Every structure is written in C-alpha cells, then in structure tokens.
Amino acid sequence: MKEGYVNIGKRLPRIDGIVKATGEAKFAGDLSLAGMLHAKILRSPYPHARLLHIHTDKAKRLSGVRAVVTGKETVGFKAGGISATGDEPYLALDKVRFIGDAVAAVAAIDEETAEEALDLIEVEYEELPAVLDPVAAMKQEAPLIHDHAPLNISFKTDLSYGDVDKAFRECDYVREDRFETAPIRHGFIEPHAALASWDRSGRLSFWGSKQSPYFTYRNMAKALNIPLSRIRVVQPYIGGGFGGKNEMFNVDFCAALLSRKTGRPVKIVVSQEEVLFAYRQRHPTIIDLKTGLKKDGTLQAVEAHIIADGGAYLSIGALSLYLMCAFFCIPYRLPNMKAKGYRVYTNTQPSCAMRGHGVPQSRFAAEVQLDIAAKEMGLDSIDIRLKNALKPGETTPNGFKITSCGLEESIMESKRIIARWIEEKPKDGDKKKKSGIGIGCYGYVSGPRMAGHNTAGAVIKVHEDGGISLFTGSTDVGQGSDTVLSQIAAEVLGARLEDIRYGMVDSDITPLDPGTFGSRVTFITGNAVRIAAEDVRNQLAEVAANTLEANPKDIVFKDRKVYVAGSLDRSMPFSKLVKIAQYSGTGKTIIGRGYWAPEGLEVPNFETGRGNMSAAYSFGTQVAEVEADTDTGMIKVIRMAMIHDCGQPINEMLMEGQLEGSAIGGVGHTLTEEIIRKEGQTMNASLLEYRIPTTVDACRMEIYHTETRDDLGPFGAKESGEGIQVAVVPAIVNAIYDAIGVPFKRIPVTPDVVLNALKGKGQKEV
Amino acid sequence: MKKQIKLKVNGFEYDVWIKTHWTLLDVLRDEIGLMGTKKGCDRGECGACTVIMNGEAILSCLVLATQCRGKEILTIEGLARDAKLDPLQDAFVKHGAIQCGFCTPGMIMASRALLNKTPHPTVEEIRRGLSGNLCRCTGYIKIIAAVQKASTTEEHR
Numbered sequence: 001m002k003e004g005y006v007n008i009g010k011r012l013p014r015i016d017g018i019v020k021a022t023g024e025a026k027f028a029g030d031l032s033l034a035g036m037l038h039a040k041i042l043r044s045p046y047p048h049a050r051l052l053h054i055h056t057d058k059a060k061r062l063s064g065v066r067a068v069v070t071g072k073e074t075v076g077f078k079a080g081g082i083s084a085t086g087d088e089p090y091l092a093l094d095k096v097r098f099i100g101d102a103v104a105a106v107a108a109i110d111e112e113t114a115e116e117a118l119d120l121i122e123v124e125y126e127e128l129p130a131v132l133d134p135v136a137a138m139k140q141e142a143p144l145i146h147d148h149a150p151l152n153i154s155f156k157t158d159l160s161y162g163d164v165d166k167a168f169r170e171c172d173y174v175r176e177d178r179f180e181t182a183p184i185r186h187g188f189i190e191p192h193a194a195l196a197s198w199d200r201s202g203r204l205s206f207w208g209s210k211q212s213p214y215f216t217y218r219n220m221a222k223a224l225n226i227p228l229s230r231i232r233v234v235q236p237y238i239g240g241g242f243g244g245k246n247e248m249f250n251v252d253f254c255a256a257l258l259s260r261k262t263g264r265p266v267k268i269v270v271s272q273e274e275v276l277f278a279y280r281q282r283h284p285t286i287i288d289l290k291t292g293l294k295k296d297g298t299l300q301a302v303e304a305h306i307i308a309d310g311g312a313y314l315s316i317g318a319l320s321l322y323l324m325c326a327f328f329c330i331p332y333r334l335p336n337m338k339a340k341g342y343r344v345y346t347n348t349q350p351s352c353a354m355r356g357h358g359v360p361q362s363r364f365a366a367e368v369q370l371d372i373a374a375k376e377m378g379l380d381s382i383d384i385r386l387k388n389a390l391k392p393g394e395t396t397p398n399g400f401k402i403t404s405c406g407l408e409e410s411i412m413e414s415k416r417i418i419a420r421w422i423e424e425k426p427k428d429g430d431k432k433k434k435s436g437i438g439i440g441c442y443g444y445v446s447g448p449r450m451a452g453h454n455t456a457g458a459v460i461k462v463h464e465d466g467g468i469s470l471f472t473g474s475t476d477v478g479q480g481s482d483t484v485l486s487q488i489a490a491e492v493l494g495a496r497l498e499d500i501r502y503g504m505v506d507s508d509i510t511p512l513d514p515g516t517f518g519s520r521v522t523f524i525t526g527n528a529v530r531i532a533a534e535d536v537r538n539q540l541a542e543v544a545a546n547t548l549e550a551n552p553k554d555i556v557f558k559d560r561k562v563y564v565a566g567s568l569d570r571s572m573p574f575s576k577l578v579k580i581a582q583y584s585g586t587g588k589t590i591i592g593r594g595y596w597a598p599e600g601l602e603v604p605n606f607e608t609g610r611g612n613m614s615a616a617y618s619f620g621t622q623v624a625e626v627e628a629d630t631d632t633g634m635i636k637v638i639r640m641a642m643i644h645d646c647g648q649p650i651n652e653m654l655m656e657g658q659l660e661g662s663a664i665g666g667v668g669h670t671l672t673e674e675i676i677r678k679e680g681q682t683m684n685a686s687l688l689e690y691r692i693p694t695t696v697d698a699c700r701m702e703i704y705h706t707e708t709r710d711d712l713g714p715f716g717a718k719e720s721g722e723g724i725q726v727a728v729v730p731a732i733v734n735a736i737y738d739a740i741g742v743p744f745k746r747i748p749v750t751p752d753v754v755l756n757a758l759k760g761k762g763q764k765e766v
Numbered sequence: 767m768k769k770q771i772k773l774k775v776n777g778f779e780y781d782v783w784i785k786t787h788w789t790l791l792d793v794l795r796d797e798i799g800l801m802g803t804k805k806g807c808d809r810g811e812c813g814a815c816t817v818i819m820n821g822e823a824i825l826s827c828l829v830l831a832t833q834c835r836g837k838e839i840l841t842i843e844g845l846a847r848d849a850k851l852d853p854l855q856d857a858f859v860k861h862g863a864i865q866c867g868f869c870t871p872g873m874i875m876a877s878r879a880l881l882n883k884t885p886h887p888t889v890e891e892i893r894r895g896l897s898g899n900l901c902r903c904t905g906y907i908k909i910i911a912a913v914q915k916a917s918t919t920e921e922h923r
Contacts, residue, residue: 017859020867021851023802023842027868030801187902189806189814190868239804239868240902272807478866478903653862657908661865664905687811687900695893698906 006558007487008715011653012497014483016237016476025237028193028209033265036195037066039258040114041250041268042104042121043278044096047130047347047680048145051092051123054104059120064113067261068121069254070104077223079248080314087146087154088313088350090223090253096125097145097312098347099680100278105254107266130680134309134344135286145312145345154310155318155343157325159609161397162336167301171292173377179365180746182674183284183309186354187665187692190239191275196255197265204259205232208252211241211477212515213505216248223253224260235505241477242665243353244280246517247315276685281675283308283320283343283351283358287365293373297384301336302328304362310343311350317343319450320351322606323358328366329396329609331407331443331619332388337397339609347680353517355662356725359444360669364747367440367730372743381734382418385441385621386411398609399602400617404718406645406706407441407619413643413704414439414621421625421639435627435638438734442622444723445614446713447520449601456525457511458532460489460592462540464582466560466575468495470532471503473513474525479721480654481521485529487650488714492533494557494574511595519719522650523616524596526714531594539590543581547572598712616710618719620644622663622727626735630758633751635736637667639700642724645708648716656703658721663701666728668693674748771835775800776844784831791815791826794841802842802871806900813899816872816879817841823879825898842871845878854878854916863912865903873899877913886917 019025056068071091078086092103104121108114131137131145137152145152168174194208204224210216213233221228238245251268259266270278288305306324310317325339374381389407396402418437425435461469470489476482486500503510513525540562541555548555548571550564563571572580581588604611623641628634640663649655672691676683684690709716729747737743742757768783775798782797791808794800794817803826806814810828817826818840845852854877857863864870873896880887880895887895892913901909 011862013859013862014864016867017864018851018855020864020870021855021858021874022846023800023871025867026801027804029805030795188866188868189812189900189902190804190866191806237867240866242902269805272809272812480865657862657865657904660905660907661903662905664907665902686809687807692900692902693905694898694900695896695906695910698893698910701905701907 005491007491007497008650009648009652012483012487012651014480014654015486015497015500015502016482027190027239028195028207028236029269031195031207031236032267033195033197036265036267037107037109037258037262038111038114039105039107039254039266039268040111040118041102041254041270042118044092044099044101044103046096046125046127047099047132048128049096049125050128051094051096052126053124055122056104059106059117062113062117062120064109065106065117066264067107067258068104068117069257069261074223074257075225079219090250098349100349101312102250105258107258107262130347132346132348132680134307134346137344137346138342145347149345152345153342154314154345155321157321157339157341157607157609159325159337159339159398164301164303164336164338167336168292171300172295173373174290174292175369175373176288176290177369177745179287179289179368181285181361181364182748183281184669184673184675185276185281185690186242186244188240188242188244191270191272192245192249192251192279193269194252194255195265195267196259198259198263203230203232204256205234206252206256207234207236209238209245210235211238211245211475212517213475213507214473214513214515215246216252217507219248220252220256224256231507233507235475238475238477241516242355243357243517245477246353246515249279272687273685276690277349277682279349280315280352281311281349282354283310283361285324285361287362289365289369291369291373293377295377297374297377297379297387299332299334299388302334304328304339306339306341306362308341308343309346309348309351311346311348313350315350315352317351318606320353320358322604322609324362326398326604326609326613327359327362329398330400330617331390331441333390333394335397348677355665355722357518359726360729363442363726364729364733368733368743368745371438371734371737382411382415382439390443399612401612403616404647404708404710405617405619406708409706410619410621410643410645411441414623417623417641417702432631433627433629434739435625436735436737436739437623437625438731438738440622440727440730440734441620442723442726443617443619444719444726445518446523446616446618446719448518448613449598449603451603453512453514455595455597456513456528457595458525458528459511460532460536462536462578462590464575464579466499466573466578467501468493468499469501469503470529471510472525472529473505473511474521475505475516477516479658480651483654484522484650485525488526488529489533492530493537495560519722522717523713523719526717527596528594530714531596532592535594536590536592539592540577540581544577547580615712616718618646618723620724620727622724622731624731624735626732626739628736628739628754630740633754635671635749635754637699637732641702643704643706644720644724645706646720647708647710647713647718649705649720650715650717655720659703659724660701662721662725663728664693664698666725667697667732670729670732670747670749672748672750771832773831773834773839774837775839776841786830786832788831789827790829790831790834793831794826800841800843804868804871806868813876814869814872816875816899818875818879821879821882823876842875845874852878853920854881854913857912857916857919861908861912861915863904863909869899869901873901873909881917881920885920889914
C-alpha cells in the first residue's frame with residue numbers, strides 16, 4: 001500500500017452509520033407528505049390469461065377511495081431493460097403473464113381502505129395455457145407468451161472464438177455435464193416503496209427505493225408521456241438492492257399515476273410477500289457444458305449451451321445472458337470457446353440482475369467441472385487453476401483486455417491456506433461427519449461498458465468553515481459508496497472524512513449517472529470525485545499562491561491546511577483559504593466539477609460477445625471448508641477464506657463487510673435458497689419458508705488481498721464484494737465433493753439431495 | 767370504530783386513537799411517528815420491527831397495540847440517552863456492523879435485550895439471540911463482533 005494517505009485504505013466508520021444506528025435514516029416507506037394517500041396494487045391470480053374487462057365501479061364507490069387506475073388509462077408504454085423494444089407494461093394491457101402481474105391500483109385515505117377496495121375490483125379473464133418450463137417453452141407447439149417472440153425466446157447469444165471442434169479433437173481429456181441452478185431471491189429486507197407528488201404546475205416529485213434512480217427518471221417520463229424536465233427523482237436511504245431495485249417498477253409508476261389523477265401525494269409500500277412473488281429473481285439456468293484439456297491440465301476448449309429462464313418479461317435479461325456466456329473467457333486462458341445462450345420467456349416472475357449478474361450460474365458449472373476433470377486426470381485442483389490463470393497484459397478471445405491481475409498470487413496464497421487448514425483439522429473427528437475443502441476462482445468487472453450513457457459526474461462545493469459538500473449521481477444501497485467517495489474527496493483536499501457532507505441523488509441537482517450496478521461506483525464515480533476534488537484544489541491553489549506568494553503548483557493540501565511545499569511555516573487553515581477565496585475582491589464561487597468514464601473500450605455486442613466489458617477486471621480465489629453430516633445430509637460451512645484482487649482498498653472495513661455479506665449470501669445460494677413453484681404459483685413467498693442465511697450460518701472468514709494496484713482506478717482501486725459471490729458457490733460445492741466424493745451439479749445442495757446422493761453413491765453418478 | 771388507549775413509549779405517555787386490530791408496529795409508525803422501527807415482512811419473520819417491551823425483545827408486528835397498555839415500550843429512538851449513543855449503537859457504527867441499515871434498528875434492539883439478560887454472551891449465545899433478525903448485507907460477522915465488543919465496553923458504563 002502506498003504510504004502517507006490520511007483517508008485512503010483506512011478502516012473508517014461509514015458516514016451514515018449514526019443515523020442508521022439511531023433509526024433516524026429515512027427509507028422510502030418512512031416518508032410522508034401532508035394530505036398523502038395510500039395505494040395498493042391488484043395482481044393477477046393466473047399465470048397466463050387474456051384481460052377481457054376490469055370492473056372498477058364498486059371499488060370507486062367505497063368510502064375513502066379516491067382513485068382506481070388500470071392499464072387503459074396509461075399510454076401503453078412497455079419497459080424493456082436496456083433493449084429498444086419493451087415488453088413489460090407497468091399495468092397489464094391485453095394479457096397477464098405471471099401470477100403477480102399488476103392489473104389495477106387503488107388510492108385511498110389509508111392502506112386498509114385501499115386493500116378493501118382491491119377485493120371490489122372484478123376482473124374478467126380468459127385463461128390461457130401457461131408455459132412454465134423453459135425447455136417446453138422453446139417447443140414449436142408451445143403457446144406464445146409475447147407475439148413478437150417465436151419459440152418464446154426473448155434473447156439469443158451465439159459466441160464463437162477459435163476452432164472448438166478441432167481443439168476438442170486434439171484434447172487428451174474431454175467431459176460433458178449438465179448443470180442446473182434454481183431461481184433465487186435478492187433477499188433485501190426493505191420492500192419496494194414509492195412516494196409520488198404531482199403539483200398543479202405539472203411537475204412530478206418522486207422518492208423511491210431505487211438503486212439506479214436515473215432508470216426511473218427516464219422511464220417515468222416515457223410511461224407518463226411528459227418531458228423529462230418535469231420529473232424530479234429524489235433518493236432516500238435504500239434498504240439493500242443486490243440488482244433487484246435497478247429498474248422502475250409498477251409500484252413507482254402507480255404512485256405517480258395515482259398522484260396525477262388525485263392531485264394528492266400517493267405512497268405505495270408493497271408487502272414482503274409481494275416482493276417475493278411479484279417482483280424479480282435471479283435467472284434459473286440449465287447449462288450443458290463441455291470442457292477439453294491437454295493431459296498436463298492446459299485448458300483447450302469450452303462449449304456451452306445455456307437455457308436461462310427469463311420469466312414473463314425481458315427486463316435486463318439480454319445483458320444477463322451475454323454475461324453468462326462471455327464470462328467463460330475469464331479467469332482462465334481459453335483459446336477456443338463456443339457458447340450458445342437462450343433466454344426464454346415463461347409465465348413466471350421475471351428474472352434480472354443479481355449480485356454477480358449471470359456469472360455465478362456459469363462459473364458454478366465451469367469450476368465444478370474443472371474439479372471433476374482434475375480429479376479424473378489425477379491433477380491437483382489448485383495447480384490446474386494456476387496453470388490456466390490469466391496474467392496481466394493478456395487479451396481474452398472475445399476482447400477483454402486484462403490490465404492489473406492478481407489471480408496467480410491469489411491462487412498461490414490459497415495453496416498455503418489450504419495446507420494450514422489441513423494441518424489444523426482434528427485427527428479423530430466424528431466418523432459420521434466428513435469434512436472437505438474446495439476452491440473456486442472468478443474474474444469480474446469494475447463497471448460495465450454498455451451502449452448509452454456511461455459517465456459518472458461529481459460536483460464539490462466548499463464552505464467557509466472548511467466543510468465540503470459532495471454530490472454525485474450514484475446511490476449507496478448499503479455497500480458504503482457514499483463513504484468511499486467522501487474518503488476520495490477528503491484525501492485530495494487534505495480534509496478529514498467528517499468534513500464531507502454527502503448529498504444523495506436529486507435529479508434536479510446531482511449529475512446524471514447510469515446507476516449502481518456492475519460494481520461501477522467506486523471505480524467510475526470514484527474517478528469523477530477525484531477529478532472534481534482536483535478541480536477545487538486547483539482553484540484554491542491559485543488563491544493560496546497569491547496570498548502565500550508562491551507557485552500554485554507548490555501548494556500542498558494536508559491536515560485541513562494548505563502550505564507551500566518545503567516551507568511549512570508559510571501556511572494557513574483550509575477554512576481561511578476558502579474564506580479568502582469567497583470574500584476578497586470580487587469574490588469567487590469555488591465549485592469543483594469532475595466527470596469520468598473509461599476511454600476507448602469496445603462496447604460489447606451482446607449477441608456475439610465481442611467487446612471489452614470493463615476498464616479493469618478484479619480477480620480472486622475463494623476457499624471453503626465444509627462438514628457433511630452423512631446421517632442427516634446437512635452441510636455446514638465451517639470457514640471460508642478469500643484472496644481478493646481489488647487493487648488498493650479505499651476502506652478495508654467496508655470492503656470486508658462487502659466480502660462477508662457476499663460470501664454468506666453465496667452460502668444461501670449454494671445450500672438453502674430456492675423459489676418453489678407449483679403451476680406458476682410461488683409456494684414459499686415468505687422469509688420463513690424461503691430461507692436466507694441467519695446468524696447461525698455466519699461462519700469464520702479469512703480475508704486477504706493481493707498486492708495489486710490498478711493504474712486507472714481511483715488511488716488504484718477496483719471492484720470489490722460483488723465478484724466474490726461468483727466463486728463462493730463452486731468453492732462450497734467442490735468442498736462437498738472433497739468431503740463425500742459427490743460432485744453436485746444442481747444447486748441448492750439441500751440435505752435430501754445429499755442423502756439421496758449418498759444412498760445412490762457407487763451405483764450411478766449424481 | 768376507534769378507541770383511545772394510553773401507551774408508554776420511551777418514557778413518554780401517548781394517548782392514541784386506535785382500531786383494535788392495529789399492531790404495535792403500525793401504531794408506533796403511523797400514529798406516534800416513530801419510523802425507526804421498520805416494517806420488513808409484517809408477519810414475524812424478519813425481525814426488523816423488534817422493540818423491547820418490559821425488558822423482552824418482541825416483534826411489534828405480532829403484538830396488538832391494545833395488548834401493550836400499561837407496558838414499558840422501548841424503541842430504537844429511546845435508546846440513545848442525553849445525546850449519547852447506547853454502547854451497542856456505538857459499536858455497530860465503529861465496527862462496520864451496518865450496511866443498508868434497514869435491519870439495524872431491529873438488530874440493535876434484539877441485541878439490547880440479549881445484553882440486558884446476558885451481559886457477557888458467548889458467540890454462540892449471540893448467534894442464537896439474533897437468529898430471528900435477518901440481514902442480507904453484512905453476512906452477520908461484523909454484527910456478532912459488534913455485540914461482543916459492546917458487551918465488554920459496557921462494564922465501564
């Protein structure tokens with residue numbers, strides 16, 4: 001680590017810690033305005049049906065009801081993630097496509113009345129045959145969910161590099177397996193909530209739990225058919241997102257529409273049950289994977305065929321499918337690869353981005369298959385990874401340019417950790433309990449390059465008491481970016497973290513920003529903040545140079561002071577400098593401006609996979625130790641270690657928190673979490689039956705990072721905390737393989753699955 | 767039909783008009799305006815609405831407001847005294863136990879009730895004591911550590 005930093009690399013408490021610890025932090029559902037109405041959404045009870053008529057009269061007549069809206073009263077805008085053609089209306093128009101699709105919304109004086117009114121809305125449906133299985137959905141005879149999508153395919157990818165067929169012929173070892181992943185939840189505890197207030201001048205103010213508020217800003221204008229300038233989106237504190245709060249949803253739209261209709265502020269807070277059956281999930285997948293190696297373990301070729309169940313709408317699924325396929329090219333050198341992907345419509349909850357976005361599914365398959373191959377070939381699973389690990393300066397066949405890369409170092413470190421763990425293992429343990437150790441590797445992006453707006457901006461204003469206001473368009477959904485960005489500003493300006501006041505997103509004031517996704521905020525917004533702070537520093541250095549009779553280049557900002565390099569006695573407090581700048585002569589308004597996006601990246605083509613997704617890739621190795629109870633089938637993760645190449649950490653404590661949360665989330669993904677559906681109906685739409693990890697699942701954790709520094713990242717920083725979830729799943733599955741000799745090819749690996757496998761072991765492969 | 771009841775929250779008495787089926791959670795938030803207690807699931811599964819009633823951690827979404835007459839209710843807003851954070855709040859802030867912050871009030875109240883009964887809990891006791899409070903952000907590791915740290919600093923209170 002570079003020495004001499006005051007803020008960077010320090011374990012500083014987050015700037016919003018106190019207001020969150022005291023309950024003062026306001027989330028969308030905590031907000032209220034005078035005269036506010038409460039609204040509720042009526043949802044489809046059918047997975048697939050034609051909407052014939054909606055009778056709202058009775059509901060409208062209920063005392064306390066102020067308005068009822070249906071799709072008929074909208075301009076028919078359809079959202080479509082990042083695709084040009086939308087497919088998802090915020091209120092159903094002609095059809096409903098999954099159980100939970102929004103059909104109507106009611107605003108009333110209180111929630112109870114709104115809910116009562118929902119029961120009075122009569123909807124005439126004509127039931128249609130439901131398509132619930134993605135494989136069946138692609139058959140010629142399957143009913144179409146969207147008329148524009150033959151075979152119910154919502155998006156297709158076809159990646160092909162090198163000569164796969166020739167490569168397989170020349171391989172010493174080839175194996176093929178089918179892997180499957182279950183649909184899972186983002187699992188944020190704060191339900192979706194929105195508050196909208198339409199004033200008589202025709203302006204809409206909107207507060208919502210949105211991790212990327214500018215998606216809502218744009219789509220709201222389109223869906224209401226009003227100019228963008230009439231919309232103001234303001235961000236309250238956000239109770240977790242993990243990819244599930246990126247898009248604008250019906251809850252946001254209905255609040256705005258009902259506010260326009262009633263002339264009153266309208267708030268909607270959906271229930272957790274609604275979150276669980278009527279909003280988003282991670283894509284479940286079926287992955288047929290073929291891998292070929294030379295006998296020394298050199299990877300030669302991969303061929304993948306992926307079916308991803310996208311549910312009823314496209315959402316951001318084109319990107320999801322691209323990521324699933326293109327990320328076979330990373331973190332190992334792979335000269336030949338082919339990946340065909342199909343994202344398929346079914347009459348279930350729509351799938352979208354979730355922590356690791358698409359990569360956890362395909363990396364699970366690739367890393368587990370690699371362990372099976374290594375075992376069968378008599379090779380060491382660490383050595384085989386080390387042999388194929390990408391190095392700095394390499395370019396993957398699809399065009400990812402690897403700059404900083406600590407993968408080799410992280411794999412070598414994992415070897416030392418595993419050796420130590422084996423030594424520490426109790427020698428005479430319980431015979432019924434078998435323990436094992438497994439690893440997995442990953443590579444991930446530090447901000448994705450996509451078509452459209454990519455730039456992050458930052459504005460910094462200084463105050464005469466030495467205080468500093470920082471505005472960006474990025475949101476902190478819990479990951480700590482408000483603190484990290486403030487640390488960057490403080491470091492450049494020689495200030496302390498507590499001097500910074502961070503202003504959350506307000507589309508009237510803060511710079512335009514794509515949003516919080518793809519681990520882009522620290523890397524991209526962080527650079528914008530650095531540049532804005534340097535702008536302020538340059539402006540103030542001019543003033544200081546005048547006063548201290550020096551060259552602006554020689555003015556140093558440190559410890560809340562400025563001084564002339566080499567002569568510490570020629571100095572003044574930062575606050576005094578600001579005052580001089582603002583008060584003397586005609587006075588100056590000191591405002592710093594910065595904007596940044598990586599230059600020269602080839603925008604990825606989602607269909608062919610070509611392009612360079614990011615200006616910096618992070619890497620890492622995850623190690624897991626498990627204990628398998630052969631009596632009960634229970635798998636317990638005993639401990640995990642992660643060796644992480646995130647460049648220079650800006651805040652180690654926050655970074656650890658990100659890694660720990662991501663890893664424990666991965667434990668849920670691997671061992672317990674699965675959305676169970678019967679005929680399109682979610683059977684476990686509660687946090688009791690859908691089991692996310694609890695305190696009893698929190699295992700010991702060792703965190704290390706490699707000695708890497710990224711040249712482009714702010715102070716050398718890269719992605720942290722998202723990518724690791726990609727490697728957690730295979731590390732645990734490989735540890736189970738090591739413990740009981742069974743490589744599981746479907747997650748979650750629940751106790752009944754383990755017991756069945758143990759019963760069948762020896763007779764057939766699982 | 768609404769009826770009037772008295773509730774004692776954070777040391778203050780409130781006269782509130784309620785419907786008899788309203789939960790303590792709804793009355794705290796919508797009638798008294800204490801929004802620090804969060805509504806995560808509204809059916810006793812996530813722990814975000816945890817408050818302390820007569821020294822016991824309870825899920826305020828599962829208790830009717832009328833059942834709380836004559837009881838001492840403590841919410842997150844009542845924890846800091848004389849502008850000084852409770853040692854648990856302080857430990858949560860200092861040791862990185864907070865991320866999005868939505869589960870935090872419930873988590874701190876559950877921890878407060880635990881430490882009141884068991885001033886020096888083992889890690890296992892903390893795990894069991896907080897197993898009803900869900901958090902997707904932190905992986906719980908820093909939460910468990912913060913409760914442990916708070917339990918040691920409290921001796922000097």
